[in-house]
Amino acid sequence: MVRPGLSLGLTGKAAVLTAAFFVGATSAAAAPFAYITNQKANSVSVIDTATGRVTKTINLTPGSEPAGVAVSANGKRICIANPTAKTVTVIDGPSQTISGEIPAGSGPVGIAVDAKGEIGYAADWYEHYLAVLDLKANRVVGKIPVGHSPAGVVVSADGSKVYVANRDDDSISEIDAKTRAVTRSVTVGKHPFGILLDRAEKTLYTANVESNDISVVDLSRMQVVGTVAVGDRPYALSAAGDRLFVTVQYDNAVSIIDAKALKNVGKIAVGEYPEGIATHPDGKHVYVANWFSNSVSVIDAEALKVVDTIPTGDGSRAFGAFIGPRGL
Amino acid sequence: MKKLTILAASLAFTWVGVAHAHGPSRQKLTETVEINAPPAKVWGIIKDFGNPHGWMPMVASTHAQGGNAPGATRELTLKNGGVIKEELKSYEEDKMAFAYKISENPDCKVLPVNNYSSNIEVEASGSGSKVTWNGAYYRCFLQNNPPPDQNEESANKAVKEVYTESLAHLKALAEK
Numbered sequence: 001m002v003r004p005g006l007s008l009g010l011t012g013k014a015a016v017l018t019a020a021f022f023v024g025a026t027s028a029a030a031a032p033f034a035y036i037t038n039q040k041a042n043s044v045s046v047i048d049t050a051t052g053r054v055t056k057t058i059n060l061t062p063g064s065e066p067a068g069v070a071v072s073a074n075g076k077r078i079c080i081a082n083p084t085a086k087t088v089t090v091i092d093g094p095s096q097t098i099s100g101e102i103p104a105g106s107g108p109v110g111i112a113v114d115a116k117g118e119i120g121y122a123a124d125w126y127e128h129y130l131a132v133l134d135l136k137a138n139r140v141v142g143k144i145p146v147g148h149s150p151a152g153v154v155v156s157a158d159g160s161k162v163y164v165a166n167r168d169d170d171s172i173s174e175i176d177a178k179t180r181a182v183t184r185s186v187t188v189g190k191h192p193f194g195i196l197l198d199r200a201e202k203t204l205y206t207a208n209v210e211s212n213d214i215s216v217v218d219l220s221r222m223q224v225v226g227t228v229a230v231g232d233r234p235y236a237l238s239a240a241g242d243r244l245f246v247t248v249q250y251d252n253a254v255s256i257i258d259a260k261a262l263k264n265v266g267k268i269a270v271g272e273y274p275e276g277i278a279t280h281p282d283g284k285h286v287y288v289a290n291w292f293s294n295s296v297s298v299i300d301a302e303a304l305k306v307v308d309t310i311p312t313g314d315g316s317r318a319f320g321a322f323i324g325p326r327g328l
Numbered sequence: 329m330k331k332l333t334i335l336a337a338s339l340a341f342t343w344v345g346v347a348h349a350h351g352p353s354r355q356k357l358t359e360t361v362e363i364n365a366p367p368a369k370v371w372g373i374i375k376d377f378g379n380p381h382g383w384m385p386m387v388a389s390t391h392a393q394g395g396n397a398p399g400a401t402r403e404l405t406l407k408n409g410g411v412i413k414e415e416l417k418s419y420e421e422d423k424m425a426f427a428y429k430i431s432e433n434p435d436c437k438v439l440p441v442n443n444y445s446s447n448i449e450v451e452a453s454g455s456g457s458k459v460t461w462n463g464a465y466y467r468c469f470l471q472n473n474p475p476p477d478q479n480e481e482s483a484n485k486a487v488k489e490v491y492t493e494s495l496a497h498l499k500a501l502a503e504k
Contacts, residue, residue, distance in 0.1 A: 040356065065353045084353050106472060126472045232417065232429075250417055250429055250445050272447065273464055292356060292447075292464060315356060 032281050034323045035078050035091070036289055036296060037066035038313030044069070044080060045312040046096055047296065049280055049287075049323065052308050056096055060089055067317045068110050069276070071324030072117030073157070077135050078324070079120045081108040088122050090135055093327030100138035104131045111320055112153040112162065117327065119177075121162050123150035130164060132180060144180045146173045152195040152206075152236065152319070165192035165206055172206060172217060184222045188215035194236025194277075194319065196244070207234040207246055214246060216262060226262040230255040236319060238277040238286055240301035245286045247274040254288055254297075256304060268304060270297040276318030281325070289318035354443075355484055357463045359491035365502040367457040371424040371450045373501055374459075377416045378402055383501060384494040396421075401431065410438030417445070425449035433468075439490075440468035440482045457502070459495060463487050 031050035038045060042064045046056040060066055060082065066089070068081030078091040081104075088108055090100035105124035108131065113120045120133035121144075128150060132142035147166025154163050155177070162175040170191065174184045189208030192215065196205045204217040207230075214234060216226035231248035234255070238245050243265075244257035253267040254274060271290025279286050279301070286299040294316055298308040363370050373383050377400055378392025388407045394400030400416040412434050417427040429445040444465035451458050465487065469478035476482065 039353065067353075250427070252418075252427070272462065273445075291354070292462060315354075 032323050032325050033071075033075075033096075034278070034287055034296065034318075035069050035071055035080075036276075036312045036316050036318045036322060037069050037080055038294070038315050039065050039067060039291070039317050040315030041313035042066065043313050044078075044091070045296075045316070047287075047310055047312075049285075052298065052310055054310065054312060057313065058091060058096065058098065060098075061085055061087075061101070064089070065315075067319050068108065068122070069318055069320040069322045070111045070113040070120065070153075071321055072113045072327070073115040073324060074117055075325035075327030076117035077113060077120075077327070079111050079113050079122070079133070079135070081111040081122055081320075083107040083109050083125060088120065088131075088133060090120075090138060093117070093324075096326070100135075102133055102138050102140060104133070104140060105129070105143075109319070110151045110153045110164070112155045113321075114155050114159040114177075115157055116159070119155075119159065121153050121155065121164075123153050123164055125149050125151070128166075130162065130175065142180050144175055144182070146175070146182060147171050147185070151193045154195055154197045154204075154321075156197065156201050161201075163195060163197065163204055165195045167191050167193055167209070170208075172204065174219075174222065186217055186222045186224060188217065188224055189213050189227060193234075194247075196237045196239060198239070205237055205239075205244060207237050209233050209235065214244070214257065228257050228262050228264055230257070230264060231267065235275050236277050238279045240279045240283055240286055243301065245277055245279075245288075245299065245301070247277045247288055249273050249275065249291075254286070254299065266304070268299055268306060270299070270306060271295050271309070275316070276320065276322055278318070278321055278323045280323055287318075287323060289316040289322075291315055291317055353480065354464060354466055355480055355487075357484060357487050357491065358460065359488065359495055360458055360460045361495040361499050362453055362456060362458055363499045363502050364456045367424060367450050367452050370457045370459060370498065370502045373498060374448065374450070375421075375424070375426075377419070377426065377428070380404055383498045384490070385497045386490060386493065396426070406438065408438075410435060412439060423449065424451065436468035436478050440478050440486055441465040442468055442470060444487075459498065461491050461495065463491070 034047040036045040044058040048055045064082035065084035075093040080089040088102045092099040107125035108122040110123035122131045130144040147169035149168040152165040190210035192206035194207040218225045231251035233249040246255040271293030273292035276289040288297040296310045381387040392402040404412045415431040419426045427447045467483045
């Protein structure tokens with residue numbers, strides 16, 4: 001398996017571009033870990049990205065059926081959204097053990113955490129709000145009404161803004177984290193699910209499950225400025241260099257998009273039913289959870305090929321920002 | 329009497345468990361069958377996307393268009409009168425595999441699933457063959473708290489029945 005380059009890897013033009021372009025998991029102080037939610041196994045596979053091996057399996061309460069995951073940028077906390085158990089499991093980053101279980105509405109799916117790992121946002125699929133989670137107290141401290149069947153969630157680096165895909169409204173809502181209210185929204189393609197915020201936080205990308213494309217949203221104007229067709233049933237997206245990588249469920253592949261030209265430039269075959277996707281902090285590798293194959297594919301984002309396949313647990317979804325450093 | 333109370337209590341608990349077992353939880357199912365016949369013979373029976381009635385016992389007839397090219401469609405008329413519309417996603421002759429999906433969610437009474445997709449593959453196994461059939465789908469009822477005939481158990485039971493009956497029939501045909 002590939003050794004992460006860490007800060008050493010962040011040299012050269014591609015790395016500068018990466019740094020300039022996109023938000024990834026940042027501040028990697030140790031070999032980052034990938035936390036893969038296994039829906040059918042009710043567990044989380046912890047992958048040490050330095051060795052490409054599952055070093056630990058964290059078992060959740062039976063019947064949790066975990067879907068969403070979010071690692072804080074500092075690696076301090078990991079949140080797991082369990083739609084069937086209607087809870088959010090909090091994992092302590094340094095010890096990689098469960099530190100809390102928060103009852104959260106009717107069906108938390110998408111989840112995001114602020115950079116410090118102190119505030120979480122869980123999208124409630126059935127009740128159409130974002131639950132605000134206090135991760136130190138392990139409780140819900142607020143509910144922000146959003147659109148119908150909210151799915152993917154992201155938080156800006158400074159924690160001031162939150163974005164959510166309202167799947168059944170075909171829209172994105174922007175939320176002011178301080179006032180906990182929707183400030184703006186925009187209509188995108190049909191049934192947006194996974195979303196991605198670029199590093200400069202000027203552009204937001206959505207994977208649209210029903211219209212088989214991605215929408216590009218200019219956040220300064222809150223307008224769609226581009227649409228790129230991908231394969232059948234895109235699910236989530238990530239970025240490395242000046243490319244976007246989109247999991248396409250029915251194609252068993254990842255579509256590659258040139259983020260500058262906004263063109264679909266090809267696809268890479270991965271496992272069956274690819275879902276969650278995240279870029280390694282080295283900016284050079286993209287990890288894909290294969291729901292049907294129970295594995296994670298590691299893509300070399302420059303050579304554009306799969307360089308490793310890591311067996312995980314049954315029903316790997318890993319919907320969210322699933323890679324981050326091990327917090328101290 | 330005490331026994332009855334315990335039984336009632338456990339039944340009540342089971343019911344509550346089922347009623348609360350909701351959530352946007354996709355289901356997956358894999359069925360396999362070992363067949364004492366060469367892979368080429370088995371593949372020969374299933375390889376035509378427009379010929380499911382040739383080996384799936386619940387299918388009465390098929391209206392198909394587009395052969396075995398991705399994008400080909402087929403409309404299955406079931407023996408119970410229901411109709412299922414499907415589309416071929418990918419076709420790999422050399423791997424003896426193809427992938428398809430249901431293109432219009434069926435009536436819950438015909439097949440209680442949503443967003444169904446599937447892969448089927450034939451491979452060599454010992455001196456014979458192994459067929460692996462995968463399905464991914466949601467239950468029919470997409471809101472919270474599904475009625476019993478539209479929950480995950482119903483979806484899994486219905487798909488499992490189609491797979492096991494069809495694979496058993498395929499085995500019988502191939503071993504003839």
